[in-house]
Amino acid sequence: MRYLVTGAAGFIGANYLKYILKMHSNCEVIVLDKLTYAGNLLTIQEELKDSRVKFIKGDIQNKELVENIFMRHDIDYVVNFAAESHVDRSIENPQIFLETNILGTQNLLDMAKKFWSIGKDEKGYPIFKQGKKYLQVSTDEVYGSLEKDWAVAQELILNESVRKVISGRKTLPTGYGESFFTENTPLSPRSPYSASKTAADMLVKAYEDTYHMPISITRCSNNYGPYHFPEKLIPLMIKNVLEGKKLPVYGKGDNVRDWLYVKDHCKGIDLVLHKGRLGEVYNIGGFNEEQNIEIVKLVISTIARIMRDEPRHQKVLKTELSNISEGLITYVQDRLGHDARYAIDPTKIVTELGWYPETPFVEGIEQTIRWYLENQEWVNSVTSGEYQKYYEQMYQGS
Numbered sequence: 001m002r003y004l005v006t007g008a009a010g011f012i013g014a015n016y017l018k019y020i021l022k023m024h025s026n027c028e029v030i031v032l033d034k035l036t037y038a039g040n041l042l043t044i045q046e047e048l049k050d051s052r053v054k055f056i057k058g059d060i061q062n063k064e065l066v067e068n069i070f071m072r073h074d075i076d077y078v079v080n081f082a083a084e085s086h087v088d089r090s091i092e093n094p095q096i097f098l099e100t101n102i103l104g105t106q107n108l109l110d111m112a113k114k115f116w117s118i119g120k121d122e123k124g125y126p127i128f129k130q131g132k133k134y135l136q137v138s139t140d141e142v143y144g145s146l147e148k149d150w151a152v153a154q155e156l157i158l159n160e161s162v163r164k165v166i167s168g169r170k171t172l173p174t175g176y177g178e179s180f181f182t183e184n185t186p187l188s189p190r191s192p193y194s195a196s197k198t199a200a201d202m203l204v205k206a207y208e209d210t211y212h213m214p215i216s217i218t219r220c221s222n223n224y225g226p227y228h229f230p231e232k233l234i235p236l237m238i239k240n241v242l243e244g245k246k247l248p249v250y251g252k253g254d255n256v257r258d259w260l261y262v263k264d265h266c267k268g269i270d271l272v273l274h275k276g277r278l279g280e281v282y283n284i285g286g287f288n289e290e291q292n293i294e295i296v297k298l299v300i301s302t303i304a305r306i307m308r309d310e311p312r313h314q315k316v317l318k319t320e321l322s323n324i325s326e327g328l329i330t331y332v333q334d335r336l337g338h339d340a341r342y343a344i345d346p347t348k349i350v351t352e353l354g355w356y357p358e359t360p361f362v363e364g365i366e367q368t369i370r371w372y373l374e375n376q377e378w379v380n381s382v383t384s385g386e387y388q389k390y391y392e393q394m395y396q397g398s
């Protein structure tokens, strides 16, 4: 099992690298990452010591480099996490999103096609070596935005599929609307980020249709968990609460996202890679709808509780415990074109592959907060540029 995992110094890719090394003793992993501001070798420093892992710093758009990787290593699976991933940044500067997310994907597809094909069938389609697969990690944002039908969350109707998805949860699932994203929902991206991810998905599908390339696509809802760069909602709120800084919330804070614990996502991706049907799209996530403002309040109350109950954690506070309150919330001008609601229907991956989100939201958030409390060094290094120094030390000249 030789994986090429791109973007594995980023949030989800790093969690995925940790997951597969634990799950598959017989795997080898080539990590290709450009180490943009979002990629941090500190995140995977333990994994880099593993003899099964080889790290290569570089851009997925670099033809010579990617060709070289395929030439030197008999890659079985490409799992493409590498992307520009922050919507706000895509509104400021769309171009790099198009370059990395679309052209980078095309380069990976081209090289995989070149090295994996072993001739042509009678109709002229390439024949691919057995067991090879390209998996594109995509997002539910390609489907656009759903209607938010209700201002207050309502309990979901418990049909058979919902029951499977919520298996193990203590509370009944609620939602803010009647419709959900399925794999058949028309693609309708609304930000430069989601437009670039959509274009990439369509290219991946086009390589399947045109060349019969062995591919899968996964589309996931918002992830949270350890190693999340503190520019995204949850880690940013945790960081600001601990520092007693204002908590900026877009608009009225009523945008809804379907939250998934990152480890559950990684498990879903690996299942699709090994068991998913070729050429198929699988949505990953489900029935964990939360409004942004509720998440911010939950982060505040959870941190305040942990600090009170376990005073040893107070050493990481850069503010008085009494300052940790909803008074820190400040409403800021809404994001341009801010999507109202995302909600995933994961029936396909649940029924075909037996996957379901194992971590209930309240538990996942507490685990995440505890991880950040215990890993302040990581937060400080990734925000201070310390990791750049670490990179220079580790990989001088490469």
Ligand SMILES: NC(=O)c1ccc[n+]([C@@H]2O[C@H](COP(=O)([O-])OP(=O)(O)OC[C@H]3O[C@@H](n4cnc5c(N)ncnc54)[C@H](O)[C@@H]3O)[C@@H](O)[C@H]2O)c1
Binding pocket: 006, 007, 008, 009, 010, 011, 012, 013, 032, 033, 034, 035, 036, 037, 038, 039, 040, 058, 059, 060, 061, 080, 081, 082, 083, 084, 085, 086, 100, 104, 137, 138, 139, 140, 197, 219, 220, 221, 222, 223, 224, 229
């Ligand atoms: N974070 C989420 O909630 C979420 C949800 C659904 C889908 N996704 C998708 O999952 C993937 C990973 O997301 P993430 O949150 O871990 O992103 P991230 O921004 O944390 O990490 C991206 C990684 O890709 C690397 N990278 C960027 N440009 C590159 C290039 N040109 N060549 C090589 N490496 C490059 C970065 O250095 C970084 O390590 C993305 O494709 C994203 O669209 C993310």
